[in-house]
Amino acid sequence: MITYELAGPDLGEVRFAISPLNELTLSLRALRDPGRFPLHLPWLRSIAGADLDRETLFALTNERLWTPDFINPRPRSPLARLEDELDVVAATPPHRVRDDLASVHYDGEVPAPLAGRPQTALRRVVTALRDYWDACFEPHWHRMRAVLEADIVHRGRTIVVSGMATMFAGISPRVALADDLLTIQLSSSKVDYRRTTAGDGLTLVPTLFSRNPSTPISPDEPPVMFYPARGLGTLWTSDRPRAPQALRDLIGETRSGLLTLLEAPASSTELAVRLGVTPTAVNQHLRAMRAAGLLTSARHGRSVLYLRSDLGDRLIDAAT
Known part of the structure:
Protein backbone atom coordinates (compact mmCIF):
# COMPACT_ATOMS: atom_id res chain seq x y z
CA MET A 1 0.00 0.00 0.00
CA GLY A 233 -15.35 2.34 -23.73
CA THR A 234 -16.00 5.09 -26.28
CA LEU A 235 -12.37 5.61 -27.36
CA TRP A 236 -12.28 3.31 -30.39
CA THR A 237 -16.02 3.41 -31.14
CA SER A 238 -16.81 4.74 -34.60
CA ASP A 239 -20.52 3.89 -34.77
CA ARG A 240 -22.83 6.87 -35.08
CA PRO A 241 -25.14 7.11 -32.05
CA ARG A 242 -28.78 6.39 -32.73
CA ALA A 243 -30.89 9.13 -31.16
CA PRO A 244 -34.65 8.71 -30.59
CA GLN A 245 -36.67 9.30 -33.77
CA ALA A 246 -38.69 12.10 -32.16
CA LEU A 247 -35.49 13.95 -31.31
CA ARG A 248 -34.09 13.48 -34.83
CA ASP A 249 -37.30 14.86 -36.28
CA LEU A 250 -37.07 17.88 -33.98
CA ILE A 251 -33.44 18.99 -34.24
CA GLY A 252 -31.96 16.87 -37.03
CA GLU A 253 -29.64 13.88 -37.32
CA THR A 254 -26.33 15.56 -36.40
CA ARG A 255 -27.57 17.64 -33.48
CA SER A 256 -29.53 14.74 -32.00
CA GLY A 257 -26.39 12.60 -32.32
CA LEU A 258 -24.33 15.24 -30.54
CA LEU A 259 -26.85 15.53 -27.75
CA THR A 260 -26.86 11.75 -27.33
CA LEU A 261 -23.07 11.56 -27.20
CA LEU A 262 -22.66 14.41 -24.75
CA GLU A 263 -23.83 12.47 -21.74
CA ALA A 264 -20.09 12.61 -20.98
CA PRO A 265 -17.78 15.57 -21.74
CA ALA A 266 -16.06 15.56 -25.14
CA SER A 267 -14.21 17.94 -27.43
CA SER A 268 -15.33 18.97 -30.90
CA THR A 269 -12.46 16.97 -32.41
CA GLU A 270 -13.56 13.77 -30.70
CA LEU A 271 -17.19 14.40 -31.62
CA ALA A 272 -16.27 14.96 -35.27
CA VAL A 273 -14.50 11.59 -35.36
CA ARG A 274 -17.42 9.81 -33.71
CA LEU A 275 -20.03 11.35 -36.03
CA GLY A 276 -17.99 11.26 -39.22
CA VAL A 277 -18.41 14.99 -39.98
CA THR A 278 -15.93 17.87 -40.18
CA PRO A 279 -14.80 19.71 -37.01
CA THR A 280 -16.03 22.96 -38.57
CA ALA A 281 -19.56 21.61 -38.96
CA VAL A 282 -19.51 20.16 -35.45
CA ASN A 283 -18.41 23.49 -33.96
CA GLN A 284 -21.29 25.30 -35.69
CA HIS A 285 -23.81 22.86 -34.23
CA LEU A 286 -22.22 22.99 -30.78
CA ARG A 287 -22.33 26.78 -30.64
CA ALA A 288 -25.99 26.82 -31.66
CA MET A 289 -26.93 24.15 -29.13
CA ARG A 290 -25.03 25.90 -26.33
CA ALA A 291 -26.79 29.18 -27.18
CA ALA A 292 -30.13 27.35 -26.91
CA GLY A 293 -29.21 26.07 -23.44
CA LEU A 294 -28.87 22.39 -24.43
CA LEU A 295 -25.11 22.22 -23.67
CA THR A 296 -22.57 23.61 -21.25
CA SER A 297 -18.86 24.01 -21.95
CA ALA A 298 -15.57 24.30 -20.08
CA ARG A 299 -12.05 25.00 -21.30
CA HIS A 300 -9.17 22.62 -20.51
CA GLY A 301 -5.85 23.72 -21.96
CA ARG A 302 -6.27 24.19 -25.69
CA SER A 303 -9.56 22.30 -25.86
CA VAL A 304 -13.16 23.22 -25.08
CA LEU A 305 -15.17 20.32 -23.66
CA TYR A 306 -18.93 20.17 -24.06
CA LEU A 307 -21.52 18.44 -21.88
CA ARG A 308 -25.28 18.09 -21.98
CA SER A 309 -27.07 20.59 -19.72
CA ASP A 310 -30.05 19.82 -17.48
CA LEU A 311 -32.29 21.06 -20.29
CA GLY A 312 -30.54 18.72 -22.71
CA ASP A 313 -31.01 15.82 -20.29
CA ARG A 314 -34.74 16.56 -20.03
CA LEU A 315 -35.06 16.74 -23.82
CA ILE A 316 -33.39 13.33 -24.20
CA ASP A 317 -35.61 11.85 -21.48
CA ALA A 318 -38.77 13.24 -23.03
CA ALA A 319 -37.89 11.97 -26.51
CA THR A 320 -37.02 8.55 -25.12
Whole structure:
Protein backbone atom coordinates (compact mmCIF):
# COMPACT_ATOMS: atom_id res chain seq x y z
CA MET A 1 0.00 0.00 0.00
CA ILE A 2 1.17 3.52 -0.76
CA THR A 3 0.37 6.33 1.68
CA TYR A 4 0.84 9.96 0.73
CA GLU A 5 0.65 12.47 3.57
CA LEU A 6 -1.11 15.55 2.21
CA ALA A 7 -0.20 17.82 5.10
CA GLY A 8 -2.29 20.96 5.52
CA PRO A 9 -1.58 23.39 2.67
CA ASP A 10 -0.50 20.54 0.38
CA LEU A 11 -4.14 19.69 -0.16
CA GLY A 12 -4.11 22.74 -2.40
CA GLU A 13 -1.15 21.35 -4.36
CA VAL A 14 -3.05 18.40 -5.81
CA ARG A 15 -3.01 18.94 -9.56
CA PHE A 16 -3.94 17.07 -12.72
CA ALA A 17 -1.77 16.57 -15.79
CA ILE A 18 -1.86 14.77 -19.12
CA SER A 19 1.36 13.09 -20.18
CA PRO A 20 1.87 11.74 -23.71
CA LEU A 21 4.99 9.87 -22.60
CA ASN A 22 3.26 8.15 -19.71
CA GLU A 23 0.43 7.06 -21.99
CA LEU A 24 3.05 5.72 -24.38
CA THR A 25 4.96 3.76 -21.74
CA LEU A 26 1.87 2.49 -19.92
CA SER A 27 0.50 1.25 -23.25
CA LEU A 28 3.39 -1.22 -23.35
CA ARG A 29 1.20 -3.29 -21.03
CA ALA A 30 -1.38 -3.68 -23.80
CA LEU A 31 1.31 -4.31 -26.41
CA ARG A 32 2.81 -7.09 -24.29
CA ASP A 33 -0.45 -8.70 -23.11
CA PRO A 34 -3.40 -7.68 -25.36
CA GLY A 35 -5.79 -10.08 -23.64
CA ARG A 36 -5.81 -7.92 -20.51
CA PHE A 37 -6.94 -4.87 -22.51
CA PRO A 38 -9.86 -6.00 -24.69
CA LEU A 39 -11.18 -2.46 -25.24
CA HIS A 40 -7.93 -1.59 -27.01
CA LEU A 41 -8.09 -4.51 -29.46
CA PRO A 42 -9.23 -2.30 -32.41
CA TRP A 43 -6.16 -0.12 -31.90
CA LEU A 44 -3.84 -3.07 -31.35
CA ARG A 45 -5.05 -4.68 -34.59
CA SER A 46 -4.42 -1.43 -36.46
CA ILE A 47 -0.77 -1.26 -35.30
CA ALA A 48 0.03 -4.97 -35.60
CA GLY A 49 2.18 -4.45 -38.69
CA ALA A 50 4.09 -1.40 -37.43
CA ASP A 51 7.88 -1.51 -37.77
CA LEU A 52 8.94 -1.29 -34.12
CA ASP A 53 11.88 -2.30 -31.95
CA ARG A 54 9.65 -4.74 -30.10
CA GLU A 55 12.58 -6.41 -28.33
CA THR A 56 13.39 -3.18 -26.54
CA LEU A 57 9.76 -2.24 -25.89
CA PHE A 58 8.94 -5.65 -24.40
CA ALA A 59 12.08 -5.51 -22.24
CA LEU A 60 10.63 -2.42 -20.54
CA THR A 61 7.90 -4.47 -18.83
CA ASN A 62 7.76 -7.63 -16.74
CA GLU A 63 5.16 -10.33 -16.14
CA ARG A 64 3.29 -8.07 -13.72
CA LEU A 65 3.35 -5.36 -16.41
CA TRP A 66 5.51 -3.02 -14.31
CA THR A 67 7.62 -0.42 -16.10
CA PRO A 68 10.83 1.24 -14.81
CA ASP A 69 10.32 4.57 -13.08
CA PHE A 70 12.75 6.50 -15.27
CA ILE A 71 10.51 6.17 -18.34
CA ASN A 72 7.52 7.47 -16.36
CA PRO A 73 8.69 10.91 -15.18
CA ARG A 74 6.19 13.15 -13.42
CA PRO A 75 4.68 15.59 -15.96
CA ARG A 76 6.16 19.05 -15.49
CA SER A 77 3.13 20.86 -16.89
CA PRO A 78 -0.60 20.09 -17.20
CA LEU A 79 -0.25 19.60 -20.97
CA ALA A 80 3.23 18.17 -21.44
CA ARG A 81 4.88 17.75 -24.86
CA LEU A 82 6.31 14.36 -25.82
CA GLU A 83 9.65 15.78 -26.97
CA ASP A 84 10.15 17.60 -23.66
CA GLU A 85 9.39 14.43 -21.73
CA LEU A 86 11.74 12.34 -23.88
CA ASP A 87 14.47 14.89 -23.19
CA VAL A 88 13.97 14.22 -19.47
CA VAL A 89 14.31 10.47 -20.06
CA ALA A 90 17.41 10.97 -22.23
CA ALA A 91 19.08 12.87 -19.35
CA THR A 92 18.60 10.02 -16.84
CA PRO A 93 21.87 9.24 -14.98
CA PRO A 94 23.40 5.87 -16.00
CA HIS A 95 23.25 4.39 -12.50
CA ARG A 96 19.54 5.08 -12.30
CA VAL A 97 18.89 3.48 -15.70
CA ARG A 98 20.66 0.33 -14.53
CA ASP A 99 18.95 0.23 -11.12
CA ASP A 100 15.44 0.94 -12.45
CA LEU A 101 15.71 -1.71 -15.16
CA ALA A 102 16.95 -4.26 -12.62
CA SER A 103 14.18 -3.40 -10.14
CA VAL A 104 11.47 -4.28 -12.66
CA HIS A 105 12.82 -7.81 -13.18
CA TYR A 106 12.66 -10.22 -10.28
CA ASP A 107 16.12 -11.74 -10.70
CA GLY A 108 17.72 -8.31 -10.87
CA GLU A 109 19.09 -9.07 -14.31
CA VAL A 110 18.62 -6.52 -17.08
CA PRO A 111 17.03 -8.18 -20.16
CA ALA A 112 19.42 -8.89 -23.02
CA PRO A 113 18.20 -6.11 -25.38
CA LEU A 114 19.09 -3.52 -22.68
CA ALA A 115 22.14 -5.18 -21.12
CA GLY A 116 25.57 -3.61 -21.38
CA ARG A 117 26.42 0.07 -20.98
CA PRO A 118 23.47 2.03 -19.51
CA GLN A 119 24.15 4.95 -21.88
CA THR A 120 23.76 2.67 -24.90
CA ALA A 121 20.60 1.10 -23.46
CA LEU A 122 19.15 4.55 -22.76
CA ARG A 123 19.69 5.71 -26.35
CA ARG A 124 18.00 2.54 -27.60
CA VAL A 125 15.05 3.08 -25.26
CA VAL A 126 14.53 6.70 -26.35
CA THR A 127 14.74 5.77 -30.05
CA ALA A 128 12.34 2.84 -29.62
CA LEU A 129 9.80 5.01 -27.76
CA ARG A 130 9.98 7.84 -30.31
CA ASP A 131 9.45 5.39 -33.21
CA TYR A 132 6.58 3.77 -31.32
CA TRP A 133 4.94 7.18 -30.87
CA ASP A 134 5.32 8.16 -34.53
CA ALA A 135 3.90 4.88 -35.85
CA CYS A 136 1.21 4.02 -33.32
CA PHE A 137 0.26 7.04 -31.19
CA GLU A 138 0.60 10.27 -33.10
CA PRO A 139 -2.26 9.46 -35.56
CA HIS A 140 -4.62 8.77 -32.63
CA TRP A 141 -3.37 11.19 -29.98
CA HIS A 142 -6.03 13.87 -30.54
CA ARG A 143 -8.69 11.27 -29.82
CA MET A 144 -6.93 9.87 -26.76
CA ARG A 145 -6.26 13.33 -25.37
CA ALA A 146 -9.93 14.28 -25.71
CA VAL A 147 -10.95 11.39 -23.44
CA LEU A 148 -8.24 12.27 -20.90
CA GLU A 149 -9.24 15.95 -20.87
CA ALA A 150 -12.89 15.02 -20.38
CA ASP A 151 -11.93 12.92 -17.36
CA ILE A 152 -10.05 15.82 -15.77
CA VAL A 153 -13.01 18.17 -16.27
CA HIS A 154 -15.27 15.59 -14.60
CA ARG A 155 -12.92 15.20 -11.61
CA GLY A 156 -12.63 18.97 -11.25
CA ARG A 157 -16.38 19.36 -11.13
CA THR A 158 -16.62 16.61 -8.53
CA ILE A 159 -14.11 18.45 -6.31
CA VAL A 160 -16.10 21.69 -6.60
CA VAL A 161 -19.47 20.05 -5.91
CA SER A 162 -18.61 17.27 -3.45
CA GLY A 163 -15.06 17.74 -2.24
CA MET A 164 -11.64 16.13 -2.62
CA ALA A 165 -12.47 12.93 -0.71
CA THR A 166 -15.43 12.17 -2.96
CA MET A 167 -13.30 12.76 -6.03
CA PHE A 168 -10.67 10.27 -4.84
CA ALA A 169 -13.33 7.72 -3.87
CA GLY A 170 -14.76 7.98 -7.38
CA ILE A 171 -11.45 7.02 -8.96
CA SER A 172 -11.32 3.51 -7.51
CA PRO A 173 -12.32 1.51 -4.43
CA ARG A 174 -8.57 1.12 -3.91
CA VAL A 175 -8.11 4.86 -3.30
CA ALA A 176 -9.25 6.70 -0.17
CA LEU A 177 -8.62 10.06 1.44
CA ALA A 178 -9.10 10.23 5.20
CA ASP A 179 -8.11 13.46 6.92
CA ASP A 180 -4.80 14.27 5.22
CA LEU A 181 -3.79 10.70 4.34
CA LEU A 182 -4.27 9.38 0.81
CA THR A 183 -3.98 5.59 0.64
CA ILE A 184 -3.58 3.67 -2.60
CA GLN A 185 -3.91 -0.12 -2.57
CA LEU A 186 -1.72 -1.49 -5.36
CA SER A 187 -2.06 -4.87 -7.05
CA SER A 188 1.27 -6.01 -5.61
CA SER A 189 2.33 -6.09 -1.98
CA LYS A 190 5.97 -5.74 -3.07
CA VAL A 191 5.57 -1.96 -3.31
CA ASP A 192 4.81 -0.49 0.11
CA TYR A 193 5.90 2.90 1.39
CA ARG A 194 4.73 6.09 3.06
CA ARG A 195 5.95 9.59 2.27
CA THR A 196 4.90 13.21 2.50
CA THR A 197 4.06 15.37 -0.48
CA ALA A 198 5.51 18.45 1.24
CA GLY A 199 7.45 20.54 -1.24
CA ASP A 200 6.42 18.37 -4.19
CA GLY A 201 2.63 18.28 -4.16
CA LEU A 202 0.73 15.38 -5.73
CA THR A 203 0.16 14.97 -9.46
CA LEU A 204 -2.84 12.97 -10.69
CA VAL A 205 -2.44 11.56 -14.21
CA PRO A 206 -5.41 9.89 -15.95
CA THR A 207 -4.47 7.05 -18.27
CA LEU A 208 -6.19 4.85 -20.81
CA PHE A 209 -3.87 1.92 -20.14
CA SER A 210 -4.43 0.98 -16.52
CA ARG A 211 -7.30 -0.86 -14.89
CA ASN A 212 -6.19 0.13 -11.39
CA PRO A 213 -4.38 3.09 -9.82
CA SER A 214 -0.59 2.92 -9.76
CA THR A 215 2.35 4.92 -8.42
CA PRO A 216 6.13 4.99 -8.86
CA ILE A 217 7.90 1.91 -7.53
CA SER A 218 10.44 3.96 -5.56
CA PRO A 219 9.52 6.26 -2.66
CA ASP A 220 12.27 8.59 -3.87
CA GLU A 221 10.18 9.57 -6.90
CA PRO A 222 7.92 12.66 -6.76
CA PRO A 223 4.38 11.80 -5.64
CA VAL A 224 2.29 10.74 -8.65
CA MET A 225 -0.81 8.62 -9.03
CA PHE A 226 -1.80 7.22 -12.41
CA TYR A 227 -5.45 6.23 -12.51
CA PRO A 228 -7.89 4.78 -15.08
CA ALA A 229 -9.69 7.50 -17.03
CA ARG A 230 -13.44 7.47 -17.60
CA GLY A 231 -14.76 7.01 -21.14
CA LEU A 232 -12.39 4.29 -22.35
CA GLY A 233 -15.35 2.34 -23.73
CA THR A 234 -16.00 5.09 -26.28
CA LEU A 235 -12.37 5.61 -27.36
CA TRP A 236 -12.28 3.31 -30.39
CA THR A 237 -16.02 3.41 -31.14
CA SER A 238 -16.81 4.74 -34.60
CA ASP A 239 -20.52 3.89 -34.77
CA ARG A 240 -22.83 6.87 -35.08
CA PRO A 241 -25.14 7.11 -32.05
CA ARG A 242 -28.78 6.39 -32.73
CA ALA A 243 -30.89 9.13 -31.16
CA PRO A 244 -34.65 8.71 -30.59
CA GLN A 245 -36.67 9.30 -33.77
CA ALA A 246 -38.69 12.10 -32.16
CA LEU A 247 -35.49 13.95 -31.31
CA ARG A 248 -34.09 13.48 -34.83
CA ASP A 249 -37.30 14.86 -36.28
CA LEU A 250 -37.07 17.88 -33.98
CA ILE A 251 -33.44 18.99 -34.24
CA GLY A 252 -31.96 16.87 -37.03
CA GLU A 253 -29.64 13.88 -37.32
CA THR A 254 -26.33 15.56 -36.40
CA ARG A 255 -27.57 17.64 -33.48
CA SER A 256 -29.53 14.74 -32.00
CA GLY A 257 -26.39 12.60 -32.32
CA LEU A 258 -24.33 15.24 -30.54
CA LEU A 259 -26.85 15.53 -27.75
CA THR A 260 -26.86 11.75 -27.33
CA LEU A 261 -23.07 11.56 -27.20
CA LEU A 262 -22.66 14.41 -24.75
CA GLU A 263 -23.83 12.47 -21.74
CA ALA A 264 -20.09 12.61 -20.98
CA PRO A 265 -17.78 15.57 -21.74
CA ALA A 266 -16.06 15.56 -25.14
CA SER A 267 -14.21 17.94 -27.43
CA SER A 268 -15.33 18.97 -30.90
CA THR A 269 -12.46 16.97 -32.41
CA GLU A 270 -13.56 13.77 -30.70
CA LEU A 271 -17.19 14.40 -31.62
CA ALA A 272 -16.27 14.96 -35.27
CA VAL A 273 -14.50 11.59 -35.36
CA ARG A 274 -17.42 9.81 -33.71
CA LEU A 275 -20.03 11.35 -36.03
CA GLY A 276 -17.99 11.26 -39.22
CA VAL A 277 -18.41 14.99 -39.98
CA THR A 278 -15.93 17.87 -40.18
CA PRO A 279 -14.80 19.71 -37.01
CA THR A 280 -16.03 22.96 -38.57
CA ALA A 281 -19.56 21.61 -38.96
CA VAL A 282 -19.51 20.16 -35.45
CA ASN A 283 -18.41 23.49 -33.96
CA GLN A 284 -21.29 25.30 -35.69
CA HIS A 285 -23.81 22.86 -34.23
CA LEU A 286 -22.22 22.99 -30.78
CA ARG A 287 -22.33 26.78 -30.64
CA ALA A 288 -25.99 26.82 -31.66
CA MET A 289 -26.93 24.15 -29.13
CA ARG A 290 -25.03 25.90 -26.33
CA ALA A 291 -26.79 29.18 -27.18
CA ALA A 292 -30.13 27.35 -26.91
CA GLY A 293 -29.21 26.07 -23.44
CA LEU A 294 -28.87 22.39 -24.43
CA LEU A 295 -25.11 22.22 -23.67
CA THR A 296 -22.57 23.61 -21.25
CA SER A 297 -18.86 24.01 -21.95
CA ALA A 298 -15.57 24.30 -20.08
CA ARG A 299 -12.05 25.00 -21.30
CA HIS A 300 -9.17 22.62 -20.51
CA GLY A 301 -5.85 23.72 -21.96
CA ARG A 302 -6.27 24.19 -25.69
CA SER A 303 -9.56 22.30 -25.86
CA VAL A 304 -13.16 23.22 -25.08
CA LEU A 305 -15.17 20.32 -23.66
CA TYR A 306 -18.93 20.17 -24.06
CA LEU A 307 -21.52 18.44 -21.88
CA ARG A 308 -25.28 18.09 -21.98
CA SER A 309 -27.07 20.59 -19.72
CA ASP A 310 -30.05 19.82 -17.48
CA LEU A 311 -32.29 21.06 -20.29
CA GLY A 312 -30.54 18.72 -22.71
CA ASP A 313 -31.01 15.82 -20.29
CA ARG A 314 -34.74 16.56 -20.03
CA LEU A 315 -35.06 16.74 -23.82
CA ILE A 316 -33.39 13.33 -24.20
CA ASP A 317 -35.61 11.85 -21.48
CA ALA A 318 -38.77 13.24 -23.03
CA ALA A 319 -37.89 11.97 -26.51
CA THR A 320 -37.02 8.55 -25.12
